[in-house]
Amino acid sequence: CIGRGAGTSSYLGWISRVRVNQPAVLRRAEQLQTRRTVKKDWQAAWLLRAVTCIDLTTLSGDDTPSNVHRLCFKAKHPIRDDLLKCLNMHDKGEGITTGAVCVYPSRVPDAVKALKAANCTIPVASVATGFPAGQTPLKTRLEEVRGAVADGATEIDIVINRTLALTGQWQALYNEITQFREACGEVHMKTILGTGELGSLSNVYKASLVAMMAGSDFIKTSTGKEGVNATFPVALVMVRAIRDYYWKTGSKVGFKPAGGIHTAKDALAWLSLMKEELGDEWLKPELFRLGASTLLGDIERQIYHHVTGRYAAHHDLPMA
Numbered sequence: 015c016i017g018r019g020a021g022t023s024s025y026l027g028w029i030s031r032v033r034v035n036q037p038a039v040l041r042r043a044e045q046l047q048t049r050r051t052v053k054k055d056w057q058a059a060w061l062l063r064a065v066t067c068i069d070l071t072t073l074s075g076d077d078t079p080s081n082v083h084r085l086c087f088k089a090k091h092p093i094r095d096d097l098l099k100c101l102n103m104h105d106k107g108e109g110i111t112t113g114a115v116c117v118y119p120s121r122v123p124d125a126v127k128a129l130k131a132a133n134c135t136i137p138v139a140s141v142a143t144g145f146p147a148g149q150t151p152l153k154t155r156l157e158e159v160r161g162a163v164a165d166g167a168t169e170i171d172i173v174i175n176r177t178l179a180l181t182g183q184w185q186a187l188y189n190e191i192t193q194f195r196e197a198c199g200e201v202h203m204k205t206i207l208g209t210g211e212l213g214s215l216s217n218v219y220k221a222s223l224v225a226m227m228a229g230s231d232f233i234k235t236s237t238g239k240e241g242v243n244a245t246f247p248v249a250l251v252m253v254r255a256i257r258d259y260y261w262k263t264g265s266k267v268g269f270k271p272a273g274g275i276h277t278a279k280d281a282l283a284w285l286s287l288m289k290e291e292l293g294d295e296w297l298k299p300e301l302f303r304l305g306a307s308t309l310l311g312d313i314e315r316q317i318y319h320h321v322t323g324r325y326a327a328h329h330d331l332p333m334a
């Protein structure tokens with residue numbers, strides 16, 4: 015089953031004993047990144063798979079109801095029907111959609127409304143808890159989560175207090191995430207570690223474990239606003255934590271890299287990392303998401319090229 019974290023701190027002792035072998039991680043990350051990813055014949059299918067795992071995101075200060083509306087439309091129709099037809103994919107149920115749309119809390123009602131009007135059940139994810147820095151009082155962050163849930167968000171992306179992780183206050187971090195878990199109620203919670211600010215790979219591993227123990231459904235690398243985005247060494251440490259946690263507890267927690275993921279080639283590399291490290295089960299939107307805003311455009315261009323043998327002119331694939 016896809017379990018919610020064990021919801022227990024009884025494993026916190028485990029954390030203090032953890033050491034990450036950094037040279038080994040860097041070697042393995044290099045190996046995964048330089049390997050030729052997917053055979054040409056399989057590429058279109060893999061790219062469609064990647065599309066279904068995208069959290070199509072807009073997080074701009076100037077987001078408006080109308081650009082959220084366009085985002086939702088794009089999430090429902092990520093790839094042109096005629097291209098899907100050429101790939102024999104146009105009659106697959108509701109069709110191919112992205113995994114979710116992801117917006118600021120204040121834009122949740124717009125997204126819910128747009129998707130409802132489109133008769134579409136794509137999840138609405140919202141970043142909350144003072145995204146991206148998390149520098150608002152706990153009370154405010156909890157209210158923000160409850161508000162987004164009340165407005166109809168079905169997934170909440172929270173950010174952790176990086177200071178707690180940097181200074182090794184694991185019990186305090188656990189307690190804080192547990193409160194977010196409660197505020198989320200039944201909706202899915204993705205916990206953003208802000209790995210660019212955690213100092214070491216050991217801290218990344220420990221923060222991953224704590225986030226899972228406290229009931230996260232997903233752990234996510236970055237807000238996309240730190241100085242460093244999702245990197246392979248960090249990802250490797252996080253997915254190993256997911257694997258170790260699964261072996262220890264039987265709970266499956268998802269993984270979401272985010273920040274700086276722009277190209278179809280990037281998406282394929284991320285999928286193959288998941289396949290190699292966690293297996294096919296973690297290639298589904300229930301357990302894998304790519305946080306991205308511009309990735310979809312490049313994937314659509316690559317699929318267009320696959321189908322037609324030429325590259326799309328701008329007017330062929332107008333972006334949402």
Ligand SMILES: *[C@@H]1O[C@H](CO)[C@@H](O)[C@H](O)[C@H]1NC(C)=O
Nearest residue numbers: 107108130131132133134135
């Ligand atoms: C909404 O979708 C459902 C299931 O896909 C379909 O049965 C129904 O007719 C649709 N309703 C509208 C108003 O499009």
Ligand SMILES: *[C@@H]1O[C@H](CO)[C@@H](O)[C@H](O)[C@H]1NC(C)=O
Nearest residue numbers: 148149150151152175177178
């Ligand atoms: C984060 O944790 C640190 C260390 O305990 C604390 O001083 C700080 O106030 C916390 N930040 C927020 C926004 O609660």
Ligand SMILES: *[C@@H]1O[C@H](CO)[C@@H](O)[C@H](O)[C@H]1NC(C)=O
Nearest residue numbers: 238239241242243273274275
């Ligand atoms: C991280 O990703 C964001 C969003 O894609 C991008 O705007 C930013 O320039 C990236 N930062 C770095 C350091 O690569």
